[in-house]
Amino acid sequence: MAKITYNPNVAHVHGHVGNWVMKERMGVNLVAVKPDQVHQPNTPAQQQQRGKFKDATVYAKSAMSNLTLRALYSTKAKTDKSSPFAEAVQDWFNPAVVDDIDVTSYHHHVGETIVIRAHDDVQVASVGVVIKNTATQAVIESGAASYDPPTGTWGYAATADASAVAQVTVTVTALDNANQGTPKSVTA
Numbered sequence: 312m313a314k315i316t317y318n319p320n321v322a323h324v325h326g327h328v329g330n331w332v333m334k335e336r337m338g339v340n341l342v343a344v345k346p347d348q349v350h351q352p353n354t355p356a357q358q359q360q361r362g363k364f365k366d367a368t369v370y371a372k373s374a375m376s377n378l379t380l381r382a383l384y385s386t387k388a389k390t391d392k393s394s395p396f397a398e399a400v401q402d403w404f405n406p407a408v409v410d411d412i413d414v415t416s417y418h419h420h421v422g423e424t425i426v427i428r429a430h431d432d433v434q435v436a437s438v439g440v441v442i443k444n445t446a447t448q449a450v451i452e453s454g455a456a457s458y459d460p461p462t463g464t465w466g467y468a469a470t471a472d473a474s475a476v477a478q479v480t481v482t483v484t485a486l487d488n489a490n491q492g493t494p495k496s497v498t499a
Contacts, residue, residue: 363404370489371399380488387433398433399489406491407431409438409483414499417481419473427456427465429485438485440467445478445498456483 330345374380384395413426429435438456451473456465479499486492
């Protein structure tokens with residue numbers, strides 16, 4: 312039977328001794344068996360996932376050097392009982408999502424507004440809008456939507472007159488701080 316006596320002068324123990332690994336997770340000291348090493352080639356799917364994880368960690372390292380992003384991820388980390396670095400990696404893997412594109416007030420005239428609802432696990436950093444002629448796929452206009460804090464929505468005011476076009480396709484892409492997002496389109 313093992314007996315462990317904690318010394319108040321030693322707050323954290325990290326590293327390995329023999330087949331044991333000492334580590335800290337969320338403020339708790341843990342002792343675990345060293346994981347087995349697998350000596351076989353990775354599958355293509357594993358290689359692809361490792362490449363994605365590498366990209367995520369590159370982003371997280373750059374986010375930790377940005378004081379604004381570090382503060383944002385630190386706040387979320389306190390809530391999730393995680394680390395800011397882990398929150399940045401998770402943000403990279405969870406792109407921003409466009410929930411709804413409201414084109415009821417848009418009739419292809421200058422100044423009419425398209426209202427967008429989007430979300431992300433941390434923060435939607437920007438929302439871009441592209442309006443194309445549905446028949447020819449020619450871009451009529453594109454630009455950035457602006458955020459309206461009271462409503463929690465994004466708005467895009469049309470800058471080009473497309474009243475001569477029968478039908479347009481409005482494509483919206485919401486991006487998070489990791490520049491990850493998925494586009495969504497509607498016709499108007």
